[in-house]
Amino acid sequence: MLVDLTMKQVVDMLKKVLVKAGYSEACAEILAGNCATAHRDGSESHGLFRVNDYLATIRSGYVNGDPKPTALDVAPGFLRVDADNGFAQVAIASAAEALMRKAKKNGIAVLAVRNSHHLGALYLDVERFAEQGFVALALVNSIAVVAPPSGKSPVYGTNPLAFAAPRAKGPPLVFDQASSTMAHGDVQVAARQGRLLPDNTGIDNKGNPTGSPHAILNGGALSTFGGHKGASIALMIEILCAGLVGADFSYEVSWAETPGARTARTGETIIVIDPRKGAEDGPSLGQRVEELIGALITAGQARIPGDRRIQSREALGNRIQVEKDLWQSLSSLAAA
Ligand code: NDP
Numbered sequence: 001m002l003v004d005l006t007m008k009q010v011v012d013m014l015k016k017v018l019v020k021a022g023y024s025e026a027c028a029e030i031l032a033g034n035c036a037t038a039h040r041d042g043s044e045s046h047g048l049f050r051v052n053d054y055l056a057t058i059r060s061g062y063v064n065g066d067p068k069p070t071a072l073d074v075a076p077g078f079l080r081v082d083a084d085n086g087f088a089q090v091a092i093a094s095a096a097e098a099l100m101r102k103a104k105k106n107g108i109a110v111l112a113v114r115n116s117h118h119l120g121a122l123y124l125d126v127e128r129f130a131e132q133g134f135v136a137l138a139l140v141n142s143i144a145v146v147a148p149p150s151g152k153s154p155v156y157g158t159n160p161l162a163f164a165a166p167r168a169k170g171p172p173l174v175f176d177q178a179s180s181t182m183a184h185g186d187v188q189v190a191a192r193q194g195r196l197l198p199d200n201t202g203i204d205n206k207g208n209p210t211g212s213p214h215a216i217l218n219g220g221a222l223s224t225f226g227g228h229k230g231a232s233i234a235l236m237i238e239i240l241c242a243g244l245v246g247a248d249f250s251y252e253v254s255w256a257e258t259p260g261a262r263t264a265r266t267g268e269t270i271i272v273i274d275p276r277k278g279a280e281d282g283p284s285l286g287q288r289v290e291e292l293i294g295a296l297i298t299a300g301q302a303r304i305p306g307d308r309r310i311q312s313r314e315a316l317g318n319r320i321q322v323e324k325d326l327w328q329s330l331s332s333l334a335a336a
Pocket residue numbers: 043045046118119120121122123140141142158159160161162174175176177178179182183184303304305306307308309310
């Protein structure tokens with residue numbers, strides 16, 4: 001059963017719960033907005049369902065709930081931010097304006113975030129830049145739960161990549177995908193529901209291909225999507241997020257000494273491009289993206305990436321529907 005609420009009601013409730021657990025008002029505001037937006041947009045694996053992870057990880061002492069990110073302007077097109085062991089979204093919010101100024105001036109700018117955590121849907125980190133007319137690419141690595149092709153143990157995180165480009169008509173084109181066969185949260189959901197996953201979703205603890213969520217979660221690992229091709233994307237993300245910014249590779253992250261930790265302390269890299277520097281004399285990039293999408297639809301593509309999310313957002317607008325049990329548990333956490 002679903003409860004129909006306003007976004008404000010949900011964000012206020014989440015904020016209350018997060019602040020009680022030890023997050024600062026400013027940090028809770030960003031995380032609450034992020035979770036509620038993902039939930040409203042139909043990205044439920046990174047919506048309100050994640051609140052318990054946000055609570056567990058701060059209670060474990062692994063993450064800083066009141067971070068003060070510091071930005072270093074290291075080159076005309078390069079901004080390096082130390083997230084102060086807080087969530088990457090807080091660091092990005094603090095650096096977004098400076099990043100866009102740099103991209104406008106130089107045509108391209110890189111934001112390299114280190115000492116950061118990420119539990120959210122990545123599209124929210126790029127959509128904001130495309131809404132301002134930029135092309136943006138974001139990459140995050142995490143904790144090792146994904147095996148390389150023919151490997152018997154995990155090395156990669158689920159390592160998502162999100163891309164956004166402006167469209168002439170309507171909201172930006174956005175895609176956001178893990179480089180694993182599926183997000184780890186979805187394997188947990190399947191295990192809870194007693195559902196089998198497609199064959200070859202992952203491997204068991206002996207390295208045999210499996211569709212059993214329990215085998216994947218208990219000593220096994222996820223596989224990369226598209227075999228060696230997805231694996232190379234996961235590899236690139238490790239290099240650009242951890243190697244480049246001075247953060248840990250996913251296989252170096254360990255929670256062994258921090259029971260309860262649920263977020264990986266790693267890095268995030270965002271590349272922002274000003275498309276006006278690419279072709280000042282012809283149609284805008286937004287117009288060209290429209291033409292390309294038109295060609296895809298003419299060719300028969302039934303669903304453009306981001307469609308489901310935009311439809312959910314447009315249908316619900318300022319409202320959000322939350323499972324009754326989840327809302328009740330949030331309300332009791334806020335009242336406790
Ligand atoms: P999905 O496989 O559900 O979707 C990936 C992308 O493909 C989306 O942009 C989606 O658009 C699009 N898409 C899905 N189906 C189709 C289709 N039939 N035709 C065309 N496009 C389609 O996502 P994942 O399971 O890979 O990832 C889920 C979420 O988990 C992401 O938001 C990701 O950022 C997040 N994540 C976060 C991590 C972290 O460390 N913070 C780690 C791993 C994942 P649409 O949005 O419209 O469905």
